[in-house]
Amino acid sequence: MTPTARPGGRTARVRAQVLDAVRAELGEHGFDGLTLESVAARAGVHRATVYRRWGDVGGLLADVLDAAGDDDWQPPDTGSLEGDLTALNEEIQWALTVRPSIMAALIAASFRSEKAAEAQRRLWDDRYAQCEVMVDRAVERGELPPGTDARRLLVAATAPVYHQLVLLRTPPDPRLPADTARTATLAATAGAFTTTLRA
Amino acid sequence: MTPTARPGGRTARVRAQVLDAVRAELGEHGFDGLTLESVAARAGVHRATVYRRWGDVGGLLADVLDAAGDDDWQPPDTGSLEGDLTALNEEIQWALTVRPSIMAALIAASFRSEKAAEAQRRLWDDRYAQCEVMVDRAVERGELPPGTDARRLLVAATAPVYHQLVLLRTPPDPRLPADTARTATLAATAGAFTTTLRA
DNA sequence: ATGCTAATGCATCATCTGTCGCATTAGTGG
DNA sequence: CCACTAATGCGACAGATGATGCATTAGCAT
Numbered sequence: 001m002t003p004t005a006r007p008g009g010r011t012a013r014v015r016a017q018v019l020d021a022v023r024a025e026l027g028e029h030g031f032d033g034l035t036l037e038s039v040a041a042r043a044g045v046h047r048a049t050v051y052r053r054w055g056d057v058g059g060l061l062a063d064v065l066d067a068a069g070d071d072d073w074q075p076p077d078t079g080s081l082e083g084d085l086t087a088l089n090e091e092i093q094w095a096l097t098v099r100p101s102i103m104a105a106l107i108a109a110s111f112r113s114e115k116a117a118e119a120q121r122r123l124w125d126d127r128y129a130q131c132e133v134m135v136d137r138a139v140e141r142g143e144l145p146p147g148t149d150a151r152r153l154l155v156a157a158t159a160p161v162y163h164q165l166v167l168l169r170t171p172p173d174p175r176l177p178a179d180t181a182r183t184a185t186l187a188a189t190a191g192a193f194t195t196t197l198r199a
Numbered sequence: 200m201t202p203t204a205r206p207g208g209r210t211a212r213v214r215a216q217v218l219d220a221v222r223a224e225l226g227e228h229g230f231d232g233l234t235l236e237s238v239a240a241r242a243g244v245h246r247a248t249v250y251r252r253w254g255d256v257g258g259l260l261a262d263v264l265d266a267a268g269d270d271d272w273q274p275p276d277t278g279s280l281e282g283d284l285t286a287l288n289e290e291i292q293w294a295l296t297v298r299p300s301i302m303a304a305l306i307a308a309s310f311r312s313e314k315a316a317e318a319q320r321r322l323w324d325d326r327y328a329q330c331e332v333m334v335d336r337a338v339e340r341g342e343l344p345p346g347t348d349a350r351r352l353l354v355a356a357t358a359p360v361y362h363q364l365v366l367l368r369t370p371p372d373p374r375l376p377a378d379t380a381r382t383a384t385l386a387a388t389a390g391a392f393t394t395t396l397r398a
Numbered sequence: 399a400t401g402c403t404a405a406t407g408c409a410t411c412a413t414c415t416g417t418c419g420c421a422t423t424a425g426t427g428g
Numbered sequence: 429c430c431a432c433t434a435a436t437g438c439g440a441c442a443g444a445t446g447a448t449g450c451a452t453t454a455g456c457a458t
Contacts, residue, residue: 008455011405031310037444046407051446053405106222107366111230111307117368124367155359155367162366163358167306168323169316183355187386207425210435236414245437250416252435 018050019045019067022060024162026100036060058113061106065119068102075131081138082185085157088131089177092158096165097172107166128154138188145194153193157184216242217249218266221259225299230307235259257312260305264318267301274330280337281384287330288376291357291358295364297370306365327353337387344393352392356383 022041025034034057040047054060075192076087085161095103106123109116111189160180187193216237224233233256239246253259275286294302305322308315327350334349359379363369386392 008450010454014406035444047445048408048447049406056446082211108310111310120366121368152378152382155362156355156379159358159362160354162362167319167361167365168354169320179351180355183351183386184392186389186391187382190385190389191370192385207435209424213436234414235416246415247417248436255416368429 014043014045014049015053015067018045018054018060021045022064023100024103025101026105031105034060034105044118045187055115056109056113058106058109058116058119061109062115063117064102065106065123073127073130075134077134077137080141081134081143081188082181084134084138085181085184086178088134089158089161089181092161093165093172093177098160104166108175144188145191145195148188149193149195153184153188156187156193157181213244213248214244214252214262214266217244217253217259218263220244221263222299222301225301225304230304233259233304247387254314255308255312257305257315259310259335260301260306260308261314261318264305264322272326272329274333276333276336278335279340280342280387281380283333283337284380285377287333288357288360288380291360292364292371292376303365319344344386344390346393347387348392348394352383352387355386355392362363 018039021039025038025042029038030187035165036050036054036057037047039060040050043050050060054063076091078084078087095101097104106116106120110120111117131154132150135148135153137143138144139146139148159179160183161176164176165172217238220238221233224237224241228237235249235253235256238244239249242249249259253262271274275283275290277283277286294300296303305315305319309319310316330353330364331349334343334347334352337343338345338347356379360375362369363375
């Protein structure tokens with residue numbers, strides 16, 4: 001949006017109507033049933049407007065994510081690395097299984113829509129960067145050796161959750177977040193992610 | 200295919216032409232450029248035939264996978280668990296980055312096509328089941344404690360590779376397969392995947 | 399209030415995706 | 429060889445997706 005854009009009443013109202021419609025359609029019909037036409041109809045907004053402003057389903061989902069505006073999200077801080085990773089994985093599992101799951105839809109859309117892929121990338125970059133503090137705290141507490149590569153640890157801790165729920169499409173298992181967190185913690189404690197231990 | 204189907208000359212030839220065309224189109228235009236129309240045109244086969252027989256792009260990719268017929272695939276056997284997991288991850292990394300990557304395309308298509316999703320599921324079930332022998336061997340060698348959950352270990356060892364290459368879309372890193380294998384091995388050695396150690 | 403223009407609605411068009419009835423060809427068994 | 433029918437080609441159609449020119453409405457600055 002350029003500085004001359006009009007965020008006034010109608011523009012904002014259209015956006016709100018459309019994003020509400022996305023959430024409603026996604027909740028009722030799932031990702032497969034989410035079309036630009038159905039969103040426009042439900043929002044009472046003209047198709048051309050939706051195409052012009054959001055481009056494709058991926059663009060819609062990306063904007064739903066933007067509108068959620070989790071700017072105040074904080075990484076978990078439970079007092080232990082394993083607790084932090086478990087809490088983080090619980091959040092991820094929730095985000096992927098809740099109905100409607102914007103996250104799951106965004107991932108699915110990202111294979112077809114550059115807008116969705118970009119939004120996905122930004123979100124993950126932000127979240128992983130923010131979570132690095134969990135690793136810093138663990139090092140300070142003496143739980144982890146200094147020089148632990150935070151990003152690699154975080155990916156190792158969270159990837160199985162995404163893998164099971166998104167790629168393998170297995171039903172959510174309530175133990176998955178904690179199991180995966182424990183695995184990563186054991187590996188990290190053993191120095192799996194320290195850069196100084198690798199020649 | 201029912202017992203009365205005709206795998207005779209023309210039917211087999213059409214299939215071969217179409218599957219070759221899929222590979223060629225995927226290699227030249229990527230997943231985004233892969234359409235049923237382009238495949239039919241390139242194969243010199245009528246669109247209606249391709250729709251009838253394969254249904255959608257996912258069906259085409261699933262059949263390419265079937266035709267590859269890796270019935271003789273064996274899990275790696277390097278003499279150590281870490282070596283086996285590293286070799287397995289190298290194969291996965293290769294399969295996801297080679298051009299044309301049937302695997303990457305199948306994953307992308309699986310969010311839109313039940314045929315692709317089903318083919319994906321079967322392939323993963325088969326591969327993970329076949330790889331369990333790697334864990335059995337490690338237990339026999341005394342590398343792992345008895346009662347190690349093979350599936351959980353294999354998912355933990357491979358999920359970061361898929362996560363980085365498929366979901367995060369990061370460029371392939373030649374150290375990724377070995378790093379990830381080492382992480383899973385350290386965790387497994389520490390008992391992360393033993394069912395008896397968890398109350 | 400007026401002028402300017404961003405944003406939206408409308409109607410229409412083009413292209414893509416998916417399907418279907420009919421005709422033709424190919425493969426099999428007797 | 430003939431009969432049967434699975435598989436394919438053809439042409440046409442329907443609906444979905446995406447885009448566009450023009451008209452209208454809305455938001456902002458003066």
